[in-house]
Amino acid sequence: MADTLDARTLPLDETSRSALDERGLAYRLIDHADGLVLDAWSRAVHRGFTHGEMPAEEVAEWREPMSWRRLLGVYDPTVPQADLPVATLSSWVAPMSVPGGELPMWAISTVTVAGTHRRRGIARSLLEAELRDARAAGVPIAGLTASEATIYGRYGFAPATTIATWRVDTGRAAWRAPDAPGRVQYLDREAAAALMGEVHERTRTARLGEIPGWPRRWRGRVALAEKKDEEVVTVRYVDESGEPRGVMAYRIEGHAEEDGRGVLTIRYLVADDDVALAALWRFALEHDLVGEVVAPMRPVDEPLPWLLDDPRVPVSSVTDHGWLRILDVPAALEGRAYAASASLVLRVTDPLGYADGTWRVEIADGRASVASTEDEPDVELSVLELGSAYLGGFSLAALSAAGRVAGTADAIGALDAALRVPRAPFLSIVY
Ligand SMILES: CC(=O)SCCNC(=O)CCNC(=O)[C@H](O)C(C)(C)COP(=O)(O)OP(=O)(O)OC[C@H]1O[C@@H](n2cnc3c(N)ncnc32)[C@H](O)[C@@H]1OP(=O)(O)O
Incomplete structure (x- = not known):
């Protein structure tokens, strides 16, 4: 895979910046060169994961692994510890192994909102901004490991590895x-x-x-x-x-x-x-x-x-372990190899729009070509099922049995056969 994009070079998402600004909150990119700001950001992450004060030694140790990530913070100027962000998130573009090669994945990590600021839509602002940024940067898939399985489905993420x-x-x-x-x-x-x-x-x-x-x-x-x-x-x-x-x-x-x-x-x-x-x-x-x-x-x-x-x-x-969110259906499907040929029309629904569409999928000689079509679909699913099935870790047949994939048994079977992989997908790290 070609060198991955450096996410630190990307600008702040204007939609979320102005939405948070209207609520008196400042959404900022963290300047890695400013050690005090960086350390306060790390301490806020530690607090956000329900820990107390982060030991100084650990604060220092966080500098290296955060140095290559894009770091975002939301600040509330009215709180006593205004140097500590009330929300944090980090992201970077990582090469993820897929059948037949690698694809750039927008990795999202250290998502926290301070206990005092929860359930006011701050995480939503941050996550929706990440998806916009990733898509604008041409990254076809986003990924994360989830602290709770109930948080990320609303943004189109679904379990893909176990x-x-x-x-x-x-x-x-x-x-x-x-x-x-x-x-x-x-x-x-x-x-x-x-x-x-x-x-x-x-x-x-x-x-x-x-x-x-x-x-x-x-x-x-x-x-x-x-x-x-x-x-x-x-x-x-x-x-x-x-x-x-x-x-x-x-x-x-x-x-x-x-x-x-x-x-x-x-x-x-x-x-x-x-x-x-x-x-x-x-x-x-x-x-x-x-x-x-x-x-x-x-x-x-x-x-x-x-x-x-x-x-x-x-x-x-x-x-479940690794969660994926397809942002670009043609790029994701054309970016992996396949175990069998198939020819079908795939309808994907996506409330956030990125993956929404009807696609003619032609798989031959191990590769797919994907084009937008007006034809009637043979298989219908949402971006969630597509994310779960993408690496071959979950079968469409099982998802169909749960009422989450519709279509003809032949088309679902053909797509399952094409998506099949020899070993279970496996992500060995938490991020
Ligand atoms: C990839 C990672 O970093 S995983 C780590 C996630 N972080 C943690 O677990 C640390 C502790 N938790 C937190 O910091 C926060 O509670 C967060 C980040 C999970 C959520 O932040 P908030 O700002 O409260 O979320 P926000 O108010 O934007 O909620 C958006 C939606 O998610 C829902 N939601 C938020 N947190 C949770 C949760 N823990 N479980 C289920 N639903 C949740 C809200 O109800 C809301 O639902 P809606 O669809 O009706 O709008």
Whole structure:
């Protein structure tokens, strides 16, 4: 993918600026060069997520990960702490992996409105401005990870990727897969964080819905940032030639030494290949003094059950994770590859207008061409279902069974077959 757009270069949305101004609120772009303003913005985010005062050390650590984002704040000059914005949001354009390549995605993060200013439409002003900005900049899709599933549907965002929390009773987890030819080794947390970044970067395009990470993201996984008081251990897997192929961070809690049934929680696990992944899983499952392994934020199609004698031992609970909002139907549909040919008319409804329209979709040789048409639709859905189906993570047949997609069974089946992907889309980070 060509270099992504730098969202920091874009101007402030005038519609939301004047709407907020009429209510005595100042909507501003944050100047990254002004450390005091930037730090106050970070403290407001911390407060907005129901935390208290942000520790000074953490304020300083936020500078790097915020330095490449576009930062927005809403200020109320009448409050005692007028330097702290009463609402915050950050955004950037990230390359998101899609079938056959990558597409620019407008990532939205750190959306907060102060407890004292909630439910007055401030978040709506911010989010609608983001969608206008993204569309004007030619970005076809917006994305976010949602703190609550009830907030973002009204803006056209819908779940597109899922995550699972896996739990394994290690006493019943007899290993079945072949022995790995390499070795698992401890390494220090700094080195582990760096290796996580490297492995993530070289593997992320293999998983649909992934975006690049950033240093603080990995430092958080090894407790060098965020929750620093957690005792985290890090190991890597090296192949026969000594090349690092995977890395895992974990902690062990419970009364491991008293009853031998500690709980090992995998905080992050990333591997270049299936052998390294299996080796690190085996290390966790066969760890001494551990009775249970818990792995949150893992793929729903983790190969774990097939690595063990008894596939019923690992149990998983699944939840939504990456949310997408299609802003440009032709660009989004033409921007991914397809597993089968199809020819149909697709009607998309979108109360905010961006994706609204009727489109003739011709899919041949793995690519789509999409053109506006007046023809009667074969498949009808809203921008929400389109977002959920886009990466192949949710089938139109299932959405149709819930009454959320209309059309002929043949056309829905053909589009589902075209959208199908070999592995479940998976976004491994929260942003
Ligand atoms: C991508 C991310 O950053 S996810 C993080 C989101 N932020 C948080 O969870 C931090 C804590 N919460 C907050 O800061 C705020 O409550 C926010 C940002 C969620 C909402 O801000 P507000 O300014 O109160 O929202 P606003 O008044 O614009 O509400 C717009 C609509 O969303 C609805 N809404 C707002 N918050 C919620 C919620 N938590 N759950 C369900 N609906 C909500 C409102 O009822 C309103 O509905 P409408 O369609 O009838 O107009």
